[in-house]
Amino acid sequence: MKASITVTLRNGILDPQGSAVMNALNSMDAACVKNVRIGKLIEIEIDESDPAVAKETLAKMCDRLLANPVMENYHIEFQTG
Amino acid sequence: MKASITVTLRNGILDPQGSAVMNALNSMDAACVKNVRIGKLIEIEIDESDPAVAKETLAKMCDRLLANPVMENYHIEFQTG
Structure with a gap:
């Protein structure tokens, strides 16, 4: 079973990498990028066919290794097909 | 207008970071992670309200700065609301 996990910074947490990319985009093109x-x-x-079990396993993985729950959110989505 | 851009490595391009994460997950938990x-x-x-223009602008940004077209694919998706 395939899943996509997106890990994003929580609101209010500064994102210096994002700011750098925004400045680069605005200096490159028309200054239309706001954030x-x-x-x-x-x-x-x-290797798990039951979506409920798979989701629980993935959530545990996110909490323990893939994301930092103090400053990041994660979202798990299963890919169909 | 808000958009999410996902940048992924093309098929066939080695992903050492992914392999390291896979090994870490398999050594931590039940060895059920395959890839x-x-x-x-x-x-x-x-700052652009026309989706067609926005998509074109974003594609140009991806080609020039956000992704490496030689080894990465990108996908642009607009967020509703």
Whole structure:
């Protein structure tokens, strides 16, 4: 079963990487970019066919390794097909 | 207008970061993880109300700065609301 996990910084947490990218984009092109936040996308394939069990396993993985729950949110989505 | 851009490595391009995460997950938990690929998620807010123009602008930004077209694919999705 394939899943996409997106890990994003919580609101209020500064994102210096995002600010740098925003400044670069605005200096490159027409200054139309108002905000940029950068996160991670983790595509994971696990050997589990029950979606409920898979979701629980993935949530545990996020809490323990993939995301920092103090300053990041995560969202788990299963890919169909 | 808000958009989410996902940047992922093309098929066939080695992903050492993904392999490291896979090994860490398998040594931590039950060894049920078969594959991990890591990409970037860029949430961007631009000052443009026409979706077609916005998409074109964002594609240009991806080609020039946000993604490396030689080894990465990107996908642009607009957030509703």
